[in-house]
Amino acid sequence: MTRHAVPGRCQATFKAQLVTSLALLFFLVPTTLAACNPLGNMAPSPNATAQATAPPSSLQLPGQQRWKDGVSSLLFGTNDTQEWSDNNIETNPTFQAALKAAHFTLMRTFFFDHSLADNHATSDAELEQRLRTVEQSGMTCLGVLFNIFDVAFLKHVVSYAGSRCLLYEFGNEPDYNGISSASYLKQWNSVIPQLRQLNPRARFIGPVISQPSATEFLRSFLQGVRSSGVLPDAISFHWYPCWQDSESNCLKLADSAAEAVQGVRSLTRQILGRDLPVGITEWNFDPGNPPPAYGEKSDFMSAFTTRALQAMVRSGLTFACQFDAASYAGYGHLDLFDVDTNAPRPQYYAMKNFIAQYYPGSAQSQPTPTQARASPLISLGMPVFCSANDDGPGGPAAIVDGHYGNWAFWHGTQRSLPAWCAIHVGSGPSRLLLVWASDYVFDYLSDNGSAPRSYTLSVSANSTNGSDGSWKTLVTVSANRARNREHLLPFTGMSWVKMTVTGVQPGNSEHEFLIDEIDLFDASSQTSLNDTFFCMGTSISALAFNRFNENRPALPDLVHAAYPNDFPALVNGGIGGQTSAGMLQQVDTFLSLNPDMHYWLIEVGTNDAFGQVDPATYRQTLQRLVTRIQQAGHVPILALAPASNRPGDGDALNAEIQRLNSVVLDITQSAGLMRGPDLYTLFRTHPAYFSEDGVHPNAAGIVAINRAWFEALRPYGLWQ
Numbered sequence: 001m002t003r004h005a006v007p008g009r010c011q012a013t014f015k016a017q018l019v020t021s022l023a024l025l026f027f028l029v030p031t032t033l034a035a036c037n038p039l040g041n042m043a044p045s046p047n048a049t050a051q052a053t054a055p056p057s058s059l060q061l062p063g064q065q066r067w068k069d070g071v072s073s074l075l076f077g078t079n080d081t082q083e084w085s086d087n088n089i090e091t092n093p094t095f096q097a098a099l100k101a102a103h104f105t106l107m108r109t110f111f112f113d114h115s116l117a118d119n120h121a122t123s124d125a126e127l128e129q130r131l132r133t134v135e136q137s138g139m140t141c142l143g144v145l146f147n148i149f150d151v152a153f154l155k156h157v158v159s160y161a162g163s164r165c166l167l168y169e170f171g172n173e174p175d176y177n178g179i180s181s182a183s184y185l186k187q188w189n190s191v192i193p194q195l196r197q198l199n200p201r202a203r204f205i206g207p208v209i210s211q212p213s214a215t216e217f218l219r220s221f222l223q224g225v226r227s228s229g230v231l232p233d234a235i236s237f238h239w240y241p242c243w244q245d246s247e248s249n250c251l252k253l254a255d256s257a258a259e260a261v262q263g264v265r266s267l268t269r270q271i272l273g274r275d276l277p278v279g280i281t282e283w284n285f286d287p288g289n290p291p292p293a294y295g296e297k298s299d300f301m302s303a304f305t306t307r308a309l310q311a312m313v314r315s316g317l318t319f320a321c322q323f324d325a326a327s328y329a330g331y332g333h334l335d336l337f338d339v340d341t342n343a344p345r346p347q348y349y350a351m352k353n354f355i356a357q358y359y360p361g362s363a364q365s366q367p368t369p370t371q372a373r374a375s376p377l378i379s380l381g382m383p384v385f386c387s388a389n390d391d392g393p394g395g396p397a398a399i400v401d402g403h404y405g406n407w408a409f410w411h412g413t414q415r416s417l418p419a420w421c422a423i424h425v426g427s428g429p430s431r432l433l434l435v436w437a438s439d440y441v442f443d444y445l446s447d448n449g450s451a452p453r454s455y456t457l458s459v460s461a462n463s464t465n466g467s468d469g470s471w472k473t474l475v476t477v478s479a480n481r482a483r484n485r486e487h488l489l490p491f492t493g494m495s496w497v498k499m500t501v502t503g504v505q506p507g508n509s510e511h512e513f514l515i516d517e518i519d520l521f522d523a524s525s526q527t528s529l530n531d532t533f534f535c536m537g538t539s540i541s542a543l544a545f546n547r548f549n550e551n552r553p554a555l556p557d558l559v560h561a562a563y564p565n566d567f568p569a570l571v572n573g574g575i576g577g578q579t580s581a582g583m584l585q586q587v588d589t590f591l592s593l594n595p596d597m598h599y600w601l602i603e604v605g606t607n608d609a610f611g612q613v614d615p616a617t618y619r620q621t622l623q624r625l626v627t628r629i630q631q632a633g634h635v636p637i638l639a640l641a642p643a644s645n646r647p648g649d650g651d652a653l654n655a656e657i658q659r660l661n662s663v664v665l666d667i668t669q670s671a672g673l674m675r676g677p678d679l680y681t682l683f684r685t686h687p688a689y690f691s692e693d694g695v696h697p698n699a700a701g702i703v704a705i706n707r708a709w710f711e712a713l714r715p716y717g718l719w720q
Contacts, residue, residue, distance in 0.1 A: 061074065061167060061203055061233070061234065061277055061318065061319065062140065062166035062167055062201070062203060063105070063106070063140030063166070063167070064140075064318070064319070065360075067358040067359060067360055068357070068358045068359070068360060069313075069358065071313055071358045072317070072318050072319065073105045074105055074106045074140065074279075074318060074319035074320070075105075075309070075312055075313065075317060075318075075319060075320050076103070076104050076105045076106065076320070076351065076354075076355050077104065077105060077106030077107060077108060077139070077142065077281075077319060077320055077321035077322065078099070078104060078106075078107060078108070078321055078322045078323075078324060078325040078336060079107075079108045079109075079110075079281075079282060079321050079322070079323045079324035079325060079327075080107055080108065080109040080110065080130065080133060080134075080324070080325055080327065081110050081323075081324050081327045081329065082110065082112065082115070082116040082117060082327060083117075083327050083328075084117070084327055084328040084329075085326075085327065085328040085332075085339045087326075087339045087340075087342070088326050088327050088328070088339060089133060089137075089324075089325040089326040089327060089337075090129050090130065090133045092326065092337075092339075092342065093136065093591075093631060093632045093633050094342055094631045094632075095137075095325065095326050095336075095337045095342075096133060096136045096137040096633050097136075097137075097630055097631045097632060097633040098337070098344060098348070098631075099137040099138070099139065099325065099336075100136075100137050100138035100139075100633055101630065102348070102351070102352035102355055103138075103355050103356075103359045104137065104138075104139055104351070104355070105139055105140055106139055106140050106142055106319055106320075106321055107133070107134045107137055107139040107140070107141060107142065107321075107325070108142040108143075108144060108169075108281050108282075108321040109130045109131075109133065109134060109141060109142070109143055109144065110130075110143075110144045110146055110172070111127065111130070111143050111144060111145055111146060111153075111154075111157045112146045112147070113146065113147045113150040113153040114147075122153075124160065124490060127157065127160055127161070128490050131161060131164050131165065132488070134164075134165070135164070135529065136595075136633045137633070138633070140167065141161070141164060141165035141166070141167060142165075142167040142168070142169065142205075142281065142319070142321065143157065143161065143165045143167065143168045143169070144168070144169045144171075144172050144208075145157065145158075145168050145169065145170055145171065145195075146171065146172055147171075148170055148171040148174070148179075148184070148187045148188075148191065149187065151190075151191055151194070154191060154195065155194060155195065155198060158195050158198050158199050158202060159198055159199070159492055159493070160430070160490065160492050161430070162199065162430030162431075162492060162524055163201065163430065163524050163525050164430065164431070164524070164525075165202075166199070166201055166202050166203060167202070167203050167205065168195070168202060168203070168204050168205065169204075169205045169206065169208045169236055169281060170187075170188055170191070170192065170204055170205065170206045170207070170208065171184065171187075171206070171207070171208055172208050173208060173209065173210035173238065174207060174208065174209070174217070175207075175209050175210055175214045175217040176210040181207075181216070181217045181220035181221055181224075182220070182224075184206075184207060184217075184221065185220065185221055185224035185225070185228075188206060188207075188221075188224075188225065188230060189224070189225075189228045189230050192204050192230050193230060203233035203234065204232060204233055205232055205233060205234040205235070205236050205279065205281075206221060206225075206232045206235070206236070207221040207232075207235075207236075208236050208237070208238075208281065209236075209237045209238070210237075210238050211237065211238060211239070211240070212237050212239060212260035212261075212263055212264055214237070215263070215267060218235075218237075218264065218267060219267060219271065222267065222268060222271040222272060223271055225272075226271060226272055231272070231276075232276065233276070233277070234276055234277040234278065234279055234318065234319070235264060235265075235268050235276050235277070235278050235279070236278070236279045236280070236281045236319075237260070237264055237279075237280060237281075238280065238281065238282040238283065239256075239257055239260055239280045239282070239283045240282070240283065240284055240285070240286060240287040240323075241253035241254065241256050241257070241285070242285050242286040242292075243286065243287070243288070244286070244288065244292060245286075245292075247292070247294040247297075247300055250285055250286065250292070250294075250300075250304065251300065251303060251304055251307070254285075254303075254304045254307035254308045254311065255307055255308075255311050256311070257280065257283070257308050257311040257312050257315065257317075258311040258312070258314050258315040260280075261278055261280070261312070261315035261316075261317050262315060264278055265278050265315075277318035277319065278317060278318055279317065279318055279319035279320060279321075280312065280317060280319075280320045280321070281319070281320070281321045282321060282323040282324075283308065283320060283321070283322060283323060284322060284323045284334050284347075285301070285304050285308075287330075288330065289330050289331060290330050290331045290333045291330050291333050291334065295333055295334075296333065297346075298346040301345075301346040301347050301350060302346055302347075302349070302350040305322075305347050305350035305351060305354070306350055306353075306354055309351070309354050313358075322336070322347065322351065324336070325337065326339055336348040336351075376521060376522045376565065376567070377519060377520070377521055377567040378425065378429070378520055378521065378522050379400045379423055379425070379518060379519055379520035379521075380400055380401075380402050381397075381400060381401075382400050382423050382424055382425060382426075382520075383423070383424040384396040384397055384399060384400055384421055384422070384423050384424075385421070385422050385424075385465050385466035385467070386410060386419070386420065386421040386422075386466070387416075387418075387419050387420045387421075387466075387467070388412050388416040388419040396410070396421060398410060398516075399421060399423075399515055399516070399517055399518045400423060400517070400518065401517075402517070403516070403517070403549065404437055404439055404516045404517050404546075404547035404548065405439040405440070405516050405546065405547065405548040405549075408516070409438075409514045409515055409516050410514070410515040411512065411513070411514050412501060412512065412513050413504075413510070413511055413512045413513075414504055414511040414512070415511075417501060417502055417503065417504070418500050418501065418502045419500070419501050420466065420498050420499060420500040420501070421466070421498070421499055421515075421518070422460075422463065422465075422466030422467075422496055422497065422498040422499075423496065423497050423498075423518065423520065424463075424466075424495065424496055425491075425494075425495055425496065425497055425520060426495050427493070427494070427495050428522070428524075429491045429522040429523070429524050430490070430491060430492045430524040431488060431489065431490055431491055431492075431522075431523040431524050431528075432488075432489045432491045432497065432520050432521065432522065432523060433486060433487075433488055433489075433520070433521040433523040433528075433529065433532070433569055433596060434457065434486065434487045434488075434489055434497065434499075434518065434519070434520055434521075435484070435485070435486045435518075435519045435521070435569050435570070435571060436484070436485060436499065436515055436517070436518045436519075437483070437484045437515070437516045437517050437519075437547075437572075438450050438451040438452075438483045438484070438513070438514050438515055438516060439483065439484075439516050439546055439547070439548070439572075440483075440514050441483055442539070442542055442576055443483075443542065443574075443575045443576055444482060444483060444484065444542070444572065444573045444574060444575050445481040445482060445483075445575065445586075445589070446481060446483065446505070446507075447481060447505055447506055447507040448505055448506075448507025448508055448509070449483050449505055449508065450483075450505070450508060450510075450512060450513055450514040451480065451481075451482060451483040451484075451505065451513065451514075452477075452480060452501040452502075452503065452504065452505075452513045452515070453478075453479065453480055453503040453504050453505050453506065453513075454477060454478045454479070454480060454501070454502045454503035455477050455480070455499055455500060455501045455502055455503075456473050456475060456476050456477070456499075456500045456502065457473070457474050457475035457487055457489060457497065457498070457499055457500075458471040458472055458473040458474060458497075458498045458500070459471065459472055459474060459489060459491060459494040459496060459497055459498070460472070460494060460495070460496040460498070461493055461494050461495055461496075462495075463495075463496045466496065466498060469496070471496075471498060472494075474487075474489050474490065475487050475489070478503075481505075482593050483572075484571045484572050484573070485571065485593055485594070486532075486569065486571055486593075486594055486596055486597065488523060488529075488595075488596045497520060499515075499518060501513055501515075519569065521567075521569050523596075529596050529598055530598050530718075531566060531568045531569070531598070531718065531719070532568060532569040532570075532596060532597045532598045532599065533555065533568055533569065533570045533571070533597060533598070533599045533600075533601055534570075534571045534573055534590065534594045534597035534599070534600050534601070534634075535570065535571065535572050535573055535574065535601045535603075536573045536574075536583060536587075536590060536600055536601065536602050536603075536604075537573070537574045537575075537578065537601075537602065537603035537604060538574060538575065538576070538577070538578040538579075538603060538604060538606055538607055539574060539575070539576035539577065539578070539696060540574070540603055540606065540642065540695075540696060540697060540705070541572070541573070541574035541601075541603045542572065542574025542575065542576060543574070543696055543697060543702055544574070544603075544697060544702050544705040544706060545570065545572035545574060545706075546572060546702075547572075550699045551699055551702045551703065552703070553703065553706065553707075554570070554703075554706045555568065555570060555706045555709050555710055556568045556569075556570055557706075558706060558707060558710040559710065559719055562710075562714075562719065563719040566719045569597070571594050571597055573590055573594075574603075577607055578604065578607060579604070579607045579608050579611065579613070580604050580605070580608050580613070580618055580621040580622050580625065581613075581621055583602075583604060583625055584621050584624055584625045584628070587625060587628050587629065588628070591628075591629070591632045591634075595632075597634065598634060598635060599634070599635050599637060599713075599718075600629050600634050600635065600636045600637065601637055601639070601676065601709060602625070602636055602637065602638050602639065602676070603639045603641065603679065604622070604638075604641065605618075605640075605641030605657060605660045605661065605664070606641050606642065606644070606657065606695065608660055609641065609644075609653060609656040609657045609660055610653070612656060613660070615659050615660060615662070615663050618660050618663050619663045619666070619667065622638070622663060622664070622667055623667055623671075626638070626667060626671055626673070630671075635673075635674070636673060637673060637674050637675075637676045637712075637713070638664045638667065638668055638673060638676050639664075639676035639677050639678075639679050639708075639709070639712075640661045640664055640665070640676070640677070640678045640679055640680045640681075641657050641660060641661055641664075641679060641680060642657075642679035642680055642682065642683040642697075643657060643679075643680045643681075643683045643684035644657065644683075644694060644695055645683070645687055645690045645694035645695075646693060646694035646695050647694055649694075654684070657680060658680065661680055674712075674713065674716050675712060676709070676712055677705075677708035677709050677711070677712040678708075678712075679705065679708060682704060682705075682708055683697075683701070686701075686704065688700065689701030689704050
């Protein structure tokens with residue numbers, strides 16, 4: 001693992017004349033943990049061949065698929081290591097979206113017990129950020145249990161992550177970091193059985209050696225686990241073939257990955273008498289800090305990356321992780337993204353193009369979303385205790401009764417604050433997605449509605465009635481303007497959730513708040529958040545996704561009726577008078593309020609048509625909106641704006657709407673989006689769906705819009 005701010009470790013190991021300067025740098029910046037492989041004594045012969053077969057399917061790892069030509073999907077990974085820049089893979093959704101769009105599959109993320117930067121103890125919030133980075137990048141988690149001697153922390157990580165991370169490496173480069181093979185083996189034999197007991201589904205990988213030439217360490221490990229019976233689920237090592245070589249020599253060494261894999265696999269088979277999956281969990285051309293300047297040449301980096309991946313494919317390698325995504329490694333020269341400009345670097349494009357050769361999808365085919373498995377709605381009918389529910393009908397149970405609006409709510413006034421309601425969920429989920437709704441103001445954002453202005457969310461493992469026990473505050477919100485909002489909560493070991501309202505909207509004349517419903521979804525699995533929807537639109541959407549009883553069945557109801565295991569989470573983001581320009585102006589606010597909503601259902605165009613917005617301007621605005629949502633790691637889907645039946649407008653307005661809808665169709669096709677519903681034809685052919693103003697839907701039209709979204713999305717396999 002290369003650090004950004006110091007020379008690579010190979011300079012200290014193999015360049016003795018630099019000891020003095022390295023010692024000086026030691027006091028200026030953190031020491032290095034770089035992974036390197038000088039290969040000066042093991043360069044492959046020009047005629048070396050690699051004719052290994054892939055490991056048998058019985059050894060398939062969590063998240064692994066077979067892509068074209070039988071290539072393992074987990075070959076296309078990267079690393080999230082210690083962050084040395086504030087702009088990094090964990091903080092920049094643009095980087096995450098780019099990895100997801102290119103179909104990178106495996107993210108190796110480091111679970112440090114203490115930060116390498118300032119030695120502070122790692123918090124659960126930092127663990128959560130790493131896990132969410134993996135998920136928002138659309139990748140499988142490979143966790144590095146960095147300090148093998150901090151057993152309590154390792155057990156906490158495995159328990160906390162639960163099903164969100166099922167692959168772990170035990171330590172990192174013990175052969176380089178001064179850990180003897182005997183000491184490493186002792187910890188492995190002691191700790192791995194404990195971790196397997198905590199999570200029987202997890203798979204554990206060792207010995208994570210720093211270079212394939214560390215055969216004695218590997219041999220001792222394999223012999224030791226053969227004796228103890230605590231076998232690894234896979235074998236891993238690191239591969240950096242060049243050490244200050246010339247550009248031409250370094251490029252030749254790209255093929256040596258195949259020989260390195262062959263050597264590790266052969267030794268494993270020789271000692272254990274069986275095959276195990278083999279992975280290269282750090283690889284790049286040179287581990288130097290900084291690496292040679294020719295690494296900045298696009299032609300070299302593209303050629304090296306392609307040849308290295310070709311060698312890995314030939315060798316039947318099971319998993320691999322380039323080093324690294326965006327942590328300012330090698331002063332940024334080993335990153336896939338430039339943390340100063342946010343631009344992808346040449347190696348990103350080389351990997352993206354290589355992945356495209358083997359990815360089962362096709363750019364010419366209809367887009368196929370990641371298989372969505374629902375976050376089961378688990379709050380319905382759960383026990384609820386409230387500190388105050390001044391005069392809201394239904395009592396505390398109203399917030400988990402499955403009814404949105406219709407004047408059954410949790411009600412409180414300024415005088416009753418702070419006011420709380422606690423839901424007894426019970427144990428089991430490792431994460432919860434919480435979505436609350438207050439449907440008594442029209443627009444999504446307002447300063448005078450009945451939504452709480454400020455509130456906290458907390459969890460408890462030992463409360464009995466919501467007021468006793470110990471509570472941990474996870475979320476603190478101030479200056480809220482949204483009437484419907486979501487939060488993702490870590491929940492391992494917990495059994496209660498409490499919402500505490502501390503302030504009401506300043507423009508609310510009654511000085512009160514109303515909460516219709518608090519939905520809690522079990523979001524423990526890695527794909528559970530795929531079945532979530534943010535509905536961004538005009539007043540038409542604000543009405544369509546208002547789930548008062550007369551407006552149902554709504555989209556989640558239709559999904560649940562067809563697929564009983566699914567009940568999607570939904571946030572209604574409709575705003576009266578909204579235009580495409582207004583959406584673009586506000587989209588960052590929407591994204592920050594709803595970071596976990598996967599599909600963004602967009603209805604727009606009616607108000608743009610009223611304003612006779614030029615189609616070219618509309619195209620530019622809508623394209624920027626779609627791109628921004630994609631960069632944030634979400635999936636935008638555009639509906640065709642509905643026809644109008646407004647008295648006096650005649651066909652002129654509908655002709656304007658059709659011109660804008662042509663833009664929607666073009667963007668949908670060019671951007672490879674899923675096709676949303678044709679609301680234009682729906683309303684053109686069903687005038688009975690209009691309210692009296694000829695623009696907005698009536699109750700029947702609202703139900704029809706929800707059904708149109710359901711029927712448009714159903715063929716894409718979102719629900720199974």
